[in-house]
Amino acid sequence: MSLLDGRTVLITGASGGIGAATARRLAREGARLVLSDIDTPAVESLAAELGQVAVAADVTRADDLARLVDEPYRRFGRLDVLFNNAGVIRLQPLLDVTVTEWDRVLNVNLRAVFFVMQAVARRMREQKPMTGSELRGKLIQTASIAAYRGGNPLMAPYSASKAGVVSLTRSAAQELARERITSNCVCPGAVDTPMWHQIDREWNALRGWPEGEAWKRRTAPIPLGRPETADDVAGVVLFLAGPDSDYMTGQAIKVDGGLVMGD
Numbered sequence: 001m002s003l004l005d006g007r008t009v010l011i012t013g014a015s016g017g018i019g020a021a022t023a024r025r026l027a028r029e030g031a032r033l034v035l036s037d038i039d040t041p042a043v044e045s046l047a048a049e050l051g052q053v054a055v056a057a058d059v060t061r062a063d064d065l066a067r068l069v070d071e072p073y074r075r076f077g078r079l080d081v082l083f084n085n086a087g088v089i090r091l092q093p094l095l096d097v098t099v100t101e102w103d104r105v106l107n108v109n110l111r112a113v114f115f116v117m118q119a120v121a122r123r124m125r126e127q128k129p130m131t132g133s134e135l136r137g138k139l140i141q142t143a144s145i146a147a148y149r150g151g152n153p154l155m156a157p158y159s160a161s162k163a164g165v166v167s168l169t170r171s172a173a174q175e176l177a178r179e180r181i182t183s184n185c186v187c188p189g190a191v192d193t194p195m196w197h198q199i200d201r202e203w204n205a206l207r208g209w210p211e212g213e214a215w216k217r218r219t220a221p222i223p224l225g226r227p228e229t230a231d232d233v234a235g236v237v238l239f240l241a242g243p244d245s246d247y248m249t250g251q252a253i254k255v256d257g258g259l260v261m262g263d
Contacts, residue, residue: 002030003242006131008076010034010068012059012116013086015042017193018142021230022083022237023050029238032076036068037086059086059112069119078127081241082120084113085142087161089195091202094153102157109161113141114168117183121172125179133246134180139172140240141165141185143252145260148187154203162187166252173250182249184240189256190218191228223258232257 009026013019015037023035023046033052037043040056047054055071057064072079088108090101117139124137144162146155165185172183190196196215203214219227236255239245254260 002028003238005030006032007080007241008032008034008072008078009081009083009241010036010072010079010120011083011085012036012057012068013142015039015046017195018188018191018230018233018237019083019085020046022085022234023052025231025234025238026241027052029242031081031241032072034068034072034075034079059116060107062115065112065115065119069116069123073123079120079123079137080130081138081140082117083140083142083237083241084116086112087142087195089155089158089199091154091199091206093206094156097157105157106161106164109158110164110168113165117141117168117172121176121179121181124181125176129180133243135182135246136180137182138241138245139169139176139181139183140237141169141183143169143185143187145187145189145254145256147252148254148260148263154206169252170250177249182246184245184248184251184253186233186236186240187252187254187256187260188233189228189254189259190215190222191230191233193230221259222256226257228255228257 009031011019011023014023014035027050035043035047036055036057038058044054055068057068129136143165146159147162147166169183169185200215233255
């Protein structure tokens with residue numbers, strides 16, 4: 001048997017980067033996947049590639065949220081694992097952040113993460129435990145080392161949102177343990193994904209640096225000596241989705257090559 005045989009997983013922000021890498025890794029381990037993203041062509045293409053289910057949805061819209069959470073129950077009768085991964089970023093000087101931009105980042109990265117988590121947990125607590133486990137379900141969020149590192153005034157809304165995700169993860173772990181539902185999050189570092197390509201462009205433009213300079217400066221101090229890949233994160237999500245992490249809850253796992261050590 002594969003590690004996730006019989007487990008149904010919902011992934012938000014699934015069409016690229018960490019979401020897509022995780023979808024491919026979990027599919028290889030036998031998971032039944034419901035893949036959600038606002039980018040309809042991309043998520044449908046990935047679902048077709050993997051032989052899985054796609055749901056085009058905007059996690060900030062209540063109707064879309066209800067529909068994407070209902071899909072695994074409609075298709076498979078249950079949901080075992082949520083990978084709450086959708087996120088956005090914008091680099092701006094601290095004093096230039098507008099209410100509109102603050103709301104956009106916090107709505108996707110924190111508000112939607114909470115309400116997706118809440119909607120899923122309400123359904124999970126009513127279902128039988130997973131096969132071979134005492135747990136009814138698992139919640140996994142994507143946070144960031146920005147929740148700990150902070151200090152970059154160009155990422156103030158993003159860092160605040162990811163610190164909030166860590167806090168929500170722990171609140172859910174406390175509340176839902178009695179329901180036999182765990183809650184953990186991963187905190188990636190500088191991952192070679194389209195989001196970091198965006199960060200590099202915006203950071204370089206703001207500082208007047210040449211192309212690739214922000215990425216070079218951000219990855220140079222990594223103790224393990226190389227940039228992070230989306231697959232590095234996907235392996236940790238696989239661990240959290242599988243049975244070997246059943247006794248873990250309330251944890252924020254840094255996956256960053258050693259950039260941030262300690263709390």
